[in-house]
Amino acid sequence: MFKLLLVIPLMLLSACTTVQPWEKDLLAKPSMALVTSEIDNALDEHIYFSKEASMGGQGVGGGGCGCN
């Protein structure tokens, strides 16, 4: 399953167009950030870390707690 998923990024990356700096008006908007609210994201990650057995995926670090 894991090895199969690796095919997806390779397929998608080959479909990219090169965007010039002066064409990055939309990409520069705060609403287009990968994570628009770090606080919402961190609070949600902590809730699901306490209730579920999976964690991570977005980055490393963040610390642990006795809640799991």
Add this chain to the structure above:
Amino acid sequence: MSSNKRIREKLTLASATLLQLSNVAAADKPDDAWDVSSAILFYSENDGRVSAIEPVISGTRELAEGEKVNLKLVLDSLTGATPNGAHASSSSQTFTNPSGKQAYTIAPGELPLDDTFLDTRVAFSGSYEMPVIDNYSRIILGGNLSKEFDYTSLGVSANFLRDYNNRNTTFSAALGLNADSIEPSGGIPTPFANMKVAGTGTNRDGADDSKTITDFMLGVTQVINRRTLMQFNLGFSSTSGYMNDPYKIISVIDGTTGLPIAAVGDDLPYLYENRPDSRSRQTFFWKTVHHLTEDVINVSYRYHTDDWGIDSHTIDFHYRYELGNGRYLQPHLRYYSQAAADFFVTSLVDGAPLPQYASADYRLGEFVTSTIGLKYAMPVGKNSEFSVRAEVISQVQSEVDTPIGDQVNHDLTPDTDAYIIQFGYNFYFGG
């Protein structure tokens, strides 16, 4: 402000978005100010289970070109009760609290809950970002410290990022190390030993234990076209040390009646759980952000697998619906499905050989978590934003073991509902 400076700031914003570190600051923010995000979250579960209040404050400040520091403080105050691992039964059940001195009784038909682990946690984290080599790469160093009455966590991390292809592609490599120690109330229980009747002593293996967690992640962020950005991450994580929940037990039932067996001397019919002392996990994460005419779709998928048998799929979807004048509504949907750990059990049968590992902690079981939420945000003044967010989180468990005897009369895998409401306020301080 000259038009040259505006263009340079727009390009800086464009690259900052690609490099994806923290919230992108408004183009006309005060110089040298702290970009502060603050929020307070209220969390509540059904049926007298866990409630929490969690205030958080985080500030980011630019020190020089490309150099940034972030500081964050979180308080997490818990009350209520959580399942202790034993299941409901037609007979009344008596348990002993972790200190070994007091008993508590659960009525017939009730899910056994225990409130001993709950208290207040304080967590402090900081990060520092700076350019390295040239203008196309940077490093982010992070540290975190978390403390509660029975648990301490200390960690460091380093993330290296480099841009290619006219800043259309960013590769990243990150390493994180965490050292956690636990000093549970009453000490570390002996795995698979019996919980003893209150006041008759305890089965303990020392006062404290620890574990270390090593995380490694490779990532690529890629501009797909003028409206679309994608991120792919591959994560590898290895944990070594004490991973048992010292407050969780497993019911020992009669193989015919399905009721907990009678106490044998001072030994109650509940065993402390036993998990492996190593865990190796891998994650695949894919996120897409796409700009429509006005609105933005943000959707991600995560696949998690590990050597405990826990496979999971997560789909997370946010839709930002612009209302104009800087206000927006953001519906949120999340779907999570988890396969149970190999050693997850509902109960153990008296007389049957003990497995190598076993845990009845519902969080290691087979379940689906569904979340539906809505956020509303509006600008306040020139550079501030107020937001409110409410969500409903519903966790539906599946049965893993075939019920025996009396077990058929009870819900061995009760569902949990949780509700959250959060108020947030972002502003600039100083400068």
